[in-house]
Amino acid sequence: MTEPTFATLVSRWYEENARDLPWRERGVSPWAILVSEVMLQQTPVVRVLPAWQAWLARWPDPAALAADTPAEAIRMWGRLGYPRRAVRLRECAVAIVERHGGQVPDRLDQLLALPGVGTYTARAVAAFAYGQRHPVVDTNVRRVVCRAVAGEPDAGPTTRPADLVAAEELLPVEPAAAALASAAFMELGAIVCTARAPRCGICPVESVCAWRASGQAAPTGPTRRPQRYAGTDRQVRGLLLGVLREAVSPVPRQRLDQVWSDDVQRSRALAGLVTDGLVEPVGEASYRLAGDGPPLPVG
């Protein structure tokens, strides 16, 4: 009898141990999966869960979101962080309506051509929504493959073409099994082969893991410093957006000036929000969320 493959071991473990997450349920639409992937990229699962449900209750398909304003997308995004994702997700919905009749495309090249959809998201949607065989490589998968196959303690900060090749080599040939394995690799990296404290004792691939076999000690500290938030431009942007999200009419600059005392930093943060398409000036001295209200005069 042949030994089970790496993918088989991880997939079996996944079927027994995967977290019960609503975007993994049968019958979830490709749009709902796309939304979950965008939200999950920089936000923990526990914060994404209520936001994902609320988003889909309001905009159950791309056409619904495309018909609404960027401002409403930013409002609904709430405090998930990195709110440019909300604007890009709406742009993506508009493109899906215009190019694909409102249906999330299933071809990888068409997914990759959508606004805000990168290498990871396109492959995640193709695999998890359409059951296709593509390597789906995020930080967690890179770490699992790096440790188990290459025997290195951690992967680099960004996905390289070689990472896609390494992950693809582990996938079963059959598309549905490959899609399952992709989800399983991600889950293993998220809850067992974690950056700081891999739980090798309960890992389904402990017996074949190159890093474990090397006898190296588990990492003892964070591989990356947690990002500072207090005092950063991100915090100031969040405060400014918080005021604008609550407003029902353009907000005078003097009101925004109250959120942060450092003039230089506050002005820089506000200018960044305008550049990023999240906020727009109204007249000489007021601001609003992008597209919030009647169109601005041109020129």
Ligand code: SF4
């Ligand atoms: S045995 Fe340990 S290091 Fe290897 S894949 Fe499993 S958790 Fe990660």
